[in-house]
Amino acid sequence: MTTTAPDVAAARTGAPVLEVRDLNVSFFVDNEWLPAAKDMSYEVHPGEVLAIVGESGSGKTQSSMSLLGLLPPNGRATGSAKLAGTELVGMTGRRLQRIRGADMAVIFQEPMTALNPVYTVGFQIVEQLRTHLHMTPKEAKARAIELLEMVEMPSPETRFHSYPHQLSGGQRQRAMIAMALSCDPKLLVADEPTTALDVTVQAEILKLMRDLRERVDAGIVLITHDMGVVADMADQIIVMRNGEIVERGSSQDIFANPQHPYTRQLLSSMPRLGASDGEPRRVPVTVNELGEWRPEGREESENRPALIAESLEITYPKRGRTPAFKAVDGVNLVVGRGEVVGLVGESGSGKTTIGRAAIGLVPASGGRLEIAGSNLAGIRRGDLKKLRARIGVVFQDPGSSLNPRLPLGESIGEPLFLHRGIKGRQLAQRVEELLDQVELPRSMRNRYPHELSGGQRQRVGIARALSLEPEFLVADEPTSALDVSVQARVLELFQELQREQGFACLFISHDLAVVEQLSSRVAVMQHGKIVEQGPSADIVNNPKDPYTQRLIAAVPVPDPEEQKIRRERRDALLEATAAQLAAEESARSATAPPPQEMGTPEPGRG
Numbered sequence: 001m002t003t004t005a006p007d008v009a010a011a012r013t014g015a016p017v018l019e020v021r022d023l024n025v026s027f028f029v030d031n032e033w034l035p036a037a038k039d040m041s042y043e044v045h046p047g048e049v050l051a052i053v054g055e056s057g058s059g060k061t062q063s064s065m066s067l068l069g070l071l072p073p074n075g076r077a078t079g080s081a082k083l084a085g086t087e088l089v090g091m092t093g094r095r096l097q098r099i100r101g102a103d104m105a106v107i108f109q110e111p112m113t114a115l116n117p118v119y120t121v122g123f124q125i126v127e128q129l130r131t132h133l134h135m136t137p138k139e140a141k142a143r144a145i146e147l148l149e150m151v152e153m154p155s156p157e158t159r160f161h162s163y164p165h166q167l168s169g170g171q172r173q174r175a176m177i178a179m180a181l182s183c184d185p186k187l188l189v190a191d192e193p194t195t196a197l198d199v200t201v202q203a204e205i206l207k208l209m210r211d212l213r214e215r216v217d218a219g220i221v222l223i224t225h226d227m228g229v230v231a232d233m234a235d236q237i238i239v240m241r242n243g244e245i246v247e248r249g250s251s252q253d254i255f256a257n258p259q260h261p262y263t264r265q266l267l268s269s270m271p272r273l274g275a276s277d278g279e280p281r282r283v284p285v286t287v288n289e290l291g292e293w294r295p296e297g298r299e300e301s302e303n304r305p306a307l308i309a310e311s312l313e314i315t316y317p318k319r320g321r322t323p324a325f326k327a328v329d330g331v332n333l334v335v336g337r338g339e340v341v342g343l344v345g346e347s348g349s350g351k352t353t354i355g356r357a358a359i360g361l362v363p364a365s366g367g368r369l370e371i372a373g374s375n376l377a378g379i380r381r382g383d384l385k386k387l388r389a390r391i392g393v394v395f396q397d398p399g400s401s402l403n404p405r406l407p408l409g410e411s412i413g414e415p416l417f418l419h420r421g422i423k424g425r426q427l428a429q430r431v432e433e434l435l436d437q438v439e440l441p442r443s444m445r446n447r448y449p450h451e452l453s454g455g456q457r458q459r460v461g462i463a464r465a466l467s468l469e470p471e472f473l474v475a476d477e478p479t480s481a482l483d484v485s486v487q488a489r490v491l492e493l494f495q496e497l498q499r500e501q502g503f504a505c506l507f508i509s510h511d512l513a514v515v516e517q518l519s520s521r522v523a524v525m526q527h528g529k530i531v532e533q534g535p536s537a538d539i540v541n542n543p544k545d546p547y548t549q550r551l552i553a554a555v556p557v558p559d560p561e562e563q564k565i566r567r568e569r570r571d572a573l574l575e576a577t578a579a580q581l582a583a584e585e586s587a588r589s590a591t592a593p594p595p596q597e598m599g600t601p602e603p604g605r606g
Contacts, residue, residue, distance in 0.1 A: 015084075015220040016043040017186045018067075023079040023089070025059065025066045025243075033076075037063035038243045040079075044187065051222045051234035051251075055268065055483035060223050064189050068106060069096045084186055102132040105180035109192035111172040115164040121175040122148075122160030125182055132183045147178040150215075151208055169347060170201035174567040177208065184216055191223045196512045198346040201569065203554035206232050225483050227270045227475035228556030231255060231563045239263045251560050269488040270558045271513035274540055306372055306472040306504035307358060313366030314353050327353040329368070329528040335472070340498060340505045342515030342536065344551070345525035351508050354477045354525075355474045356504060359393050360384050372471045389419040392465035392503070396477035398457035402449040402464075409445030409606040419468060434463040438493060455486035459493070466497060473505040479514060491517060512555050516540050524548045549573060 017469065025037040037059035039166040044050045052060040066077035081088045083104055097300070108114035115156065116124055125144040129135050135143065141160070148156035151174040164172055173193065180188060187516050190209065194202040204579040207230065213220055222233055230237060231249070235255045239247040239262065258264045280470045314328035328350045335341045343351045356362040360379070369376045372390050395401040402411050416422040422430060432442045436508060449457055465473060475494075479487040491514065498505060509515050515522055516536050523533035532545040543549045553570035557563050565595055 018044040018047045018082055018221070019080070019082045020067075021080040023063060023066070023077065023081055025062050025071065025075065025077050028074045028076075036075075037066075037240075040245060042238055042245075042248070044221060046186070046219055047213060047217045048235050049213065049220045049222055049233050050236045050238065051224060051230045052238045052240060053224060053230055054240035055225055055226065055266075055485060057242075058240040060240050061191055063240075064191065064221055064223055068100055068104060068189065070106075098132070099184075101128050103185055104187045104189070105183070105185040106189040106191065107173075107176050107193045108179050111169075111176040112164060114176060115172065117164055120161050120163055121172075121179075122162075123165070125175070125179050128179055128182050143182070144178070145392045147182055148175070150181070150202070150212070151175075151178045153178070168201075169197055170204065173197065173201075173205055174208070177205070177212070181212060181216060181218075185218055185226040187221070188218045189221045189223070192225075192227070193222075194224075194229055194467055199512070199554040199556075200346060200551060202229070203556070207320050207567075207571075208555075209233065214526060221292055225266075226556070227255075227267055227484065227558035228563070231558050231560045232556045232567065239266070242520055255558065260414070265485060267558055269485040271488070271491075271511070271517050272557055273513040273516060273552065273555045303337065304373055305334045305336045306339075307333065307506060308365065309354070310334040311367035312354070312357075312364055312369055314350070314357055314362055315365040326365075327528055328357075331525075331528075331530050333523055333530065333533075335506055336502050337471070337501045337504050339521070340507055340519045342519035343506055343508045343525065344510060344522060346510060346551075348527075349525040350528040351525050352476055355393075355476050355506060355508050357389050357476050358472075389415075389468055390471045392468065392470035392473040394458075394461050394473065394475040394478045396466045396480060398449070398461035401461060402457065404449055407448060408448050408452075408460050411449075412445070412460065412467055414465065415467045430467070434467055437466070437497060438463045455490060457481055458482065458490055462490075462494065462497070466501065466503075469501060470503055473503050474508070475505055476508045477510070480509070480511065483544040487514075494518070512540065512552060524551065 016198075020043070021041050023037060023040040024035065026033040026035045028034075040063055042050065052064065054060045061195070062071065064074070065071055066075070067081050067083075069088070071077060077089050079089060083099065086098075086099070086103075088099070088104075115121065122141065122144050125147060126137065126140040129140040129143055130137070133140075145156050145160055148159060153159050153171060153174045159167065159171065159175070162357075164175070167175065181504075193209070194205050197205060209220070210233065212218075222230070224230060234251045237249060237251055238245050239254070239260065241262050247254065247258065247263045254263065255267070258267060261574075285461070309331050312328055312331040312333070313326065316325045316327055318324045330356065331350075333341070333343075333354070343354065345351045352364060357364055357369055357376070359512065360376060364377055371387065374387050376384075376387075379387070402408070406414075409431045412434055413422075413427045416427055416430060428445075431445055435442050435445060440456060440459055444452070444456070444460075449460070452460065461478070478494075479490055482490060495518065507515060507518055512522075519536050521534060522536050522539040523530050523538065523545065525531070526547045532539065532543065532548045539548065540552060543552055550570070550573060553566060553573055555566075557566065
């Protein structure tokens with residue numbers, strides 16, 4: 001049921017840039033029209049951010065894509081949507097092409113699939129500029145580099161000639177934003193613009209969007225399920241469920257006094273940094289400040305940790321013109337039996353490499369790595385196979401880790417058949433028990449991965465990982481792609497299973513709020529090294545390392561007032577860090593000898 005909406009336009013003067021009235025979107029499936037969005041009405045004014053929030057399937061993305069004429073062939077839109085007085089619904093052909101990219105632009109959720117992989121990002125920005133504006137190639141290139149500078153792309157002249165795969169996720173998103181803003185659009189649609197980004201990159205992108213909103217005075221429609229991002233950006237909020245608007249209002253009103261039960265559910269499902277009870281969780285091992293564990297005469301005891309890494313180094317060898325790269329450098333890390341340890345850091349920090357090494361997919365090039373009492377250095381293939389029967393792994397994307405050709409029952413039962421030879425009725429019974437444990441209907445054993453939602457597939461991935469009752473589990477970003485309420489239930493289920501089975505776990509994530517909720521201890525990685533580790537409450541509430549401080553300051557919280565304070569603190573922290581780096585660089589320059597004293601070549605020598 002749709003709630004009565006306050007008049008958003010009353011708070012603004014001047015005409016709205018976007019007026020949507022009674023918009024309906026539906027898709028023709030199995031000889032009938034199925035509604036995706038029903039009777040949507042809203043306005044967006046210049047310089048205003050309207051957040052449309054809701055979980056997958058709520059209709060938020062399809063309703064916005066209908067404005068740009070980007071529905072699939074079996075989709076249709078009815079009603080009215082006017083951009084600066086021009087009707088968009090039903091517009092086709094060249095008129096729509098002239099508006100898209102010029103007056104109305106979109107930032108897609110995954111820039112890697114939205115950018116053309118065979119052209120450089122500079123070429124793609126220039127192409128858009130020359131399509132909509134009368135520019136020479138030289139003028140368009142200069143404008144493209146200026147746009148890359150505007151979105152704070154490092155080395156914009158160099159990145160102009162880079163292909164999408166040569167950029168990091170944050171850099172690709174910056175290139176996408178530069179392209180979207182190239183023609184100064186009146187309306188910007190941002191579809192989950194930060195979902196797959198690290199928290200520090202996400203904070204930079206959100207800051208960039210805030211700055212650009214003031215610079216170009218464009219209206220922004222922000223589509224997301226992350227209430228922390230909404231608290232950071234939105235002026236007005238629309239909450240959608242099952243294609244309908246269930247609540248709307250100002251950001252302050254929605255967060256301070258949500259009316260609809262679904263809105264309250266969304267807000268309560270969001271893990272909050274620093275929300276733990278503060279009581280230390282059970283830590284089954286003694287670890288010093290260097291992350292080292294000493295057995296103290298218990299070398300062969302049952303208390304020996306599930307994972308011991310001592311001065312661990314992992315190097316990816318040289319391949320062709322790509323030089324060798326040390327991904328992990330001198331890491332000391334311990335995971336006690338029955339303990340959950342969080343490993344956090346940005347993309348490229350080396351945390352996933354450690355997880356891959358722990359299950360024998362990447363060899364250690366130095367130091368020691370011991371899993372469940374077995375040293376992986378030089379381990380034989382047969383011994384590694386036996387060890388893997390005692391290790392489980394939950395991948396980030398269950399859709400790609402499950403075999404699409406196998407029914408779910410076979411995927412779950414495969415490890416039992418391969419490692420223990422269980423088959424027939426005994427195997428079927430065990431698969432049903434595992435489905436019960438992850439709270440999925442037994443009937444799903446005959447369904448295929450594409451027939452399940454993301455949360456259901458992740459539960460299947462957990463059931464498969466726990467099928468052999470492992471001593472040690474590696475969970476690599478298992479909830480990063482899930483809606484907040486689905487994530488909350490999966491995390492609750494994970495905690496219940498960990499308490500029941502008592503497995504040790506290395507939980508790899510860039511979401512500090514999730515890690516704090518699950519872990520007794522946290523290790524923070526940067527550039528292949530662990531810069532800080534300790535009890536979760538200490539790391540979150542009293543971080544010592546400057547990198548950890550920046551990481552925690554970048555996490556958005558679902559409270560506009562608190563988020564404003566955190567944002568100001570983060571900006572001040574970044575300014576202080578930049579000033580310190582500049583002072584150190586100045587000091588190095590002052591103490592460096594002049595060029596002639598550093599050794600000039602003798603005459604006749606090159």
